[in-house]
Amino acid sequence: MTTTTAKISVQDVTKTFDLGRETFTALDNVSLDIADHEFVTVVGPSGCGKSTLMNILAGLETPTSGRALVDGAPVSRPGPERGVIFQQYALFPWLTVRQNVEFGLRTTGVPKRERRSRAEYFIELVGLERFADALPKTLSGGMRQRCAIARAYAVDPSILLMDEPFGALDALTRVKLQEQLLHTWSRDKRTVLFITHDVDEAVFLANRVIVMAARPGRVYDVIDVDPATERNEDFRLSSQFAELRNRVWHSVYHQEGRTALPSTSASAGS
Structure with missing residues (x-):
């Protein structure tokens, strides 16, 4: 289900890869909306399809079924309105x-x-x-x-797609660049989809954290972070951060016995 304010809309996207004798489903019926100027992080276990999702939004992959939209137009190829930053x-x-x-x-x-x-x-x-x-x-x-x-x-670009851009950096440099990225975003806002495997990074940066489930990849949980919260060292050391981190951590690493969320749960501004 999409909203009229969605900058990015992913609608029932499934992506399979032909491995010869069998197929691998990287994404299974994934739906989510991201609002204009929203900063969304995507986190999940290995094999949950995070990078595949970003490649579809970048126009580097095409869905097997479903569709991805930017400003209401289907994504079929790379475009100047989407800036892509890799690790x-x-x-x-x-x-x-x-x-x-x-x-x-x-x-x-x-x-x-x-x-x-x-x-x-x-x-x-x-x-x-x-x-x-x-x-x-x-x-x-x-x-x-x-x-x-x-x-x-x-x-x-009106959209930045970032695939673990700080993943290869040391911890101190990573923290500094997280703060620099947020400073840049606050001065010259873009819609940001930021993929990471780091739970702390996902919570620190995001307005919303999308947790993916693996094999096949699908939306498992959506966790809101108050956008009015100032992102600084005090936030990193706060009980609010610890509570959010623990919730995201549990959603990422303790998924047994639960099913993924309905697609409408990942709507922009939810």
Whole structure:
């Protein structure tokens, strides 16, 4: 069931893969809606179809049945309104930070002066202005990921699809980038779907946490996080955070004996 305010709508999506003698069902009748400017995290056990779901929304995979919509239009291919950020930074090693951020603008014919202005804005937004002329090999992992985020922002997508973007980083860098991402999102809001295997990260970032069940992948639980809550160290150490974390943890790792939620339970703003 969809809502009229949904920015992203996933409607009864099933995805199977042909493995030769058998088929594997990665997603089974998944439905969810995400509202404009909402920050949603998706968490679940290995094999729950998190990345498959994101690839369908990115236009990199097609559903076996059902459909995915963005602004009411079916997703059939990648599009400029969807910025995609993976765990691997995928930066061009021979280009500087500025040139990497400008790349998508150059390919779409944005004039040089505007290209430079927009690149500088987003480089500053992610705190890399001192490294605009640096090559990726001279940057830390966290700085490279910030460059990838700036590059995705520069083409002005209304949606960011992020597949475990901080998964390969050390714990301290990860926390700093979580805070940086939320700061960036609060200044220049996008609709964000953020996939993670880290329960703490899912709770800290989200307005809503979607918990997936595995084999086959389906929506198992939806947990709201008060969007008015300030995300800082005090929140991480609060009883509110501990309660939410425990609920998400239990939903992810103790799924025996329960069935997935009806598809209407994952509606935007629910």
